[in-house]
Amino acid sequence: MDIISCLERLCSASGAGGISQACDVAGKMLDRYCEDVRLDALGNVIGVIKSGREGAPVLMLEAHIDEIGLIVTNIDDDGFVYTAPCGGVDVRALPAAEVIVHGDRPYYGVFCSTPPHLADRDKEKDKKGELPKINDIGIDVGMDAKTARNCIKKGDRVSFCPNFTLLNQNRISSKALDNRAGVAAILYCLDLLKKEKVEPDCDIAVVFAVQEELGCRGSAVSAYRVNPDYAVAVDVSFARTPDSEPAKCGELGKGAMIGWSPTLNEKMTRRLKIIAEKHQIPCQHEVMGGVTGTDAESISDARTGVRTALLSVPLRYMHTPCEVADKRDIESAARLLACFIKEGVSAL
Amino acid sequence: MIDLIKELCGLPGVSGREGAVREYILEKLSVSSAKIKTRVDPLGNVIAEVTGRSRTRRSLLLAAHMDEVGFIITGVTDEGFLRFASVGGIDEQVVYGRRVIVNGHPGVIGGKATHQLEKDEKNSAVPLDKLLIDIGADSRGEAIKKAEPGDVAVFESGFKEIGGLIKARALDNRAGCALLLKLAETTPEYDLTLAFTVQEEVGLRGAKTAAYGINPDIAIVVDSTTAADTAGVPKEKQVCRIGKGPVISFMDNRTLYDKKLFDIILDAAKTTNIKAQVKSAVVGGNDAGAIHLSKCGVRVAAVSLPCRYLHSASCMISKGDLEETLKLLERLIPLFAAEVEID
Numbered sequence: 001m002d003i004i005s006c007l008e009r010l011c012s013a014s015g016a017g018g019i020s021q022a023c024d025v026a027g028k029m030l031d032r033y034c035e036d037v038r039l040d041a042l043g044n045v046i047g048v049i050k051s052g053r054e055g056a057p058v059l060m061l062e063a064h065i066d067e068i069g070l071i072v073t074n075i076d077d078d079g080f081v082y083t084a085p086c087g088g089v090d091v092r093a094l095p096a097a098e099v100i101v102h103g104d105r106p107y108y109g110v111f112c113s114t115p116p117h118l119a120d121r122d123k124e125k126d127k128k129g130e131l132p133k134i135n136d137i138g139i140d141v142g143m144d145a146k147t148a149r150n151c152i153k154k155g156d157r158v159s160f161c162p163n164f165t166l167l168n169q170n171r172i173s174s175k176a177l178d179n180r181a182g183v184a185a186i187l188y189c190l191d192l193l194k195k196e197k198v199e200p201d202c203d204i205a206v207v208f209a210v211q212e213e214l215g216c217r218g219s220a221v222s223a224y225r226v227n228p229d230y231a232v233a234v235d236v237s238f239a240r241t242p243d244s245e246p247a248k249c250g251e252l253g254k255g256a257m258i259g260w261s262p263t264l265n266e267k268m269t270r271r272l273k274i275i276a277e278k279h280q281i282p283c284q285h286e287v288m289g290g291v292t293g294t295d296a297e298s299i300s301d302a303r304t305g306v307r308t309a310l311l312s313v314p315l316r317y318m319h320t321p322c323e324v325a326d327k328r329d330i331e332s333a334a335r336l337l338a339c340f341i342k343e344g345v346s347a348l
Numbered sequence: 349m350i351d352l353i354k355e356l357c358g359l360p361g362v363s364g365r366e367g368a369v370r371e372y373i374l375e376k377l378s379v380s381s382a383k384i385k386t387r388v389d390p391l392g393n394v395i396a397e398v399t400g401r402s403r404t405r406r407s408l409l410l411a412a413h414m415d416e417v418g419f420i421i422t423g424v425t426d427e428g429f430l431r432f433a434s435v436g437g438i439d440e441q442v443v444y445g446r447r448v449i450v451n452g453h454p455g456v457i458g459g460k461a462t463h464q465l466e467k468d469e470k471n472s473a474v475p476l477d478k479l480l481i482d483i484g485a486d487s488r489g490e491a492i493k494k495a496e497p498g499d500v501a502v503f504e505s506g507f508k509e510i511g512g513l514i515k516a517r518a519l520d521n522r523a524g525c526a527l528l529l530k531l532a533e534t535t536p537e538y539d540l541t542l543a544f545t546v547q548e549e550v551g552l553r554g555a556k557t558a559a560y561g562i563n564p565d566i567a568i569v570v571d572s573t574t575a576a577d578t579a580g581v582p583k584e585k586q587v588c589r590i591g592k593g594p595v596i597s598f599m600d601n602r603t604l605y606d607k608k609l610f611d612i613i614l615d616a617a618k619t620t621n622i623k624a625q626v627k628s629a630v631v632g633g634n635d636a637g638a639i640h641l642s643k644c645g646v647r648v649a650a651v652s653l654p655c656r657y658l659h660s661a662s663c664m665i666s667k668g669d670l671e672e673t674l675k676l677l678e679r680l681i682p683l684f685a686a687e688v689e690i691d
Contacts, residue, residue: 165447168485244461257578
């Protein structure tokens with residue numbers, strides 16, 4: 001499996017606030033490794049690889065498949081489309097951003113911006129570079145009100161335009177790398193296991209969960225259904241940029257980040273660390289004093305509780321249309337997961 | 349004309365680095381069926397003397413600028429990020445989260461994640477001097493193989509047709525260049541001089557030397573102007589609207605336009621049923637500002653294309669406006685060259 005081409009297909013599909021395109025693409029990819037891949041009531045993609053052993057424990061590998069986006073709330077009398085965010089959209093990246101409005105078919109649009117020639121007229125409002133609120137920025141879809149209202153309805157979803165690019169052979173820039181990077185890591189892990197003909201000591205349930213950006217909702221119901229004994233969530237986390245605090249970030253290209261938090265299972269976390277050292281897989285450690293803010297929490301408190309660990313792919317410019325990740329970090333996460341499975345969960 | 353614009357917008361041409369656009373324009377002029385004498389002046393302006401079917405009574409200049417706003421690399425950090433300044437007026441609001449092309453290499457402009465911002469930072473545009481371009485390099489050494497201080501960058505943004513609209517980078521003012529090229533495709537009714545100017549976005553500098561060299565009696569500046577007919581802008585502040593035809597200016601920040609020419613243009617539009625609109629605010633400025641003060645003075649008019657989101661990655665113009673502007677310019681050439689009295 002080629003990580004770059006897999007990611008390009010994953011990232012180019014839309015998965016904003018309940019759009020199933022990305023689920024379909026990921027589901028087809030998962031089909032190669034699992035016998036029956038299904039969608040549940042919320043749209044989560046779930047596939048199971050049976051170990052064939054009676055009473056084998058279940059390990060859930062999870063990555064959220066959704067991405068940040070917006071939802072249409074109104075169309076004004078000039079045909080401009082107004083939205084509310086689905087997830088923590090970075091408003092700083094919206095003026096002049098190119099989007100797809102998922103109406104009766106996909107329509108191209110641009111978030112409105114005021115040209116500098118007029119900026120001085122709004123000086124009072126403009127002080128300290130204050131940006132308008134998301135729900136006050138219209139999207140220009142090049143239509144008059146009548147056409148726009150015909151083609152686009154309240155509740156239609158809006159996602160960033162596909163823009164997958166390589167900055168060099170390892171650095172990838174795209175929208176939705178949060179969290180297609182995690183999805184790709186799990187798929188690559190399954191590919192490694194298949195190639196090496198690994199016979200795991202557990203059943204593996206793979207979940208690509210929806211609605212993480214809206215509050216980790218998909219993972220909660222899928223964890224209930226899968227009812228795993230162990231789970232590893234794979235998500236993205238902050239990669240350092242020159243303006244950020246080094247203590248709060250990982251480094252791009254230095255390997256997957258193993259999450260340490262009171263909400264995560266210590267034994268599994270330590271096991272990941274030991275395996276990384278043993279197999280010389282580059283990794284970093286991300287220590288959090290409280291909740292991780294990922295699906296790891298909603299999985300770990302499903303039913304009577306699930307032992308859960310968290311692996312993260314470092315990511316720059318999270319929640320903008322130009323997120324940047326490093327292929328080597330996705331490989332590292334995949335190899336670490338594969339080695340973790342090879343060593344077996346029965347020892348836990 | 350749409351293909352012309354598509355090709356012109358695909359070329360980088362930040363002020364002072366208009367080479368690729370200039371070469372393209374010279375090539376197009378060389379294959380015209382009209383008799384054209386071209387020269388490039390020391391600043392890089394393309395000046396084309398087009399022989400018409402008839403001699404003109406007054407020398408007529410049509411000018412459009414080739415350059416576009418963009419970025420110039422001012423430094424490379426030890427970690428391999430590029431510092432930059434804007435070339436021309438780029439609002440900091442439209443820069444964060446955009447993709448750029450530096451010497452053919454893709455880069456992105458971003459900073460720390462929204463999750464890591466203080467509350468008052470979350471809703472504020474990041475000043476340009478706080479932003480960096482990430483070209484995927486991990487060190488200064490790696491970065492300078494791709495870009496060095498003094499190199500320039502442009503927004504990366506594809507050409508798109510959306511119904512009756514066109515979206516692209518640099519429509520300001522490749523659209524104007526395309527209109528002038530269109531006028532020179534075949535022999536025009538009267539002799540005319542075309543100027544494709546440089547450095548408009550950094551102070552109308554190319555137009556100054558071009559006008560000096562050409563010394564016209566009348567000049568029509570064909571540029572793109574702010575259409576603020578967009579979401580949330582009150583009607584009285586919209587300046588002009590796309591789809592309502594070429595924009596005729598009576599005054600902007602650099603020029604008080606010749607009243608007689610202004611009246612002739614509006615009258616010509618009216619009598620020939622060409623759509624036109626009057627710019628309804630005194631904002632911006634264009635090459636006319638330099639041209640009308642050349643030598644002993646030049647009578648100037650501005651015929652502009654309404655353009656939304658000027659100076660951003662996603663400029664938008666209307667195909668209908670392009671057609672109407674071309675028709676209006678074709679009508680104005682004989683009027684200004686010979687037919688009407690202007691003194």
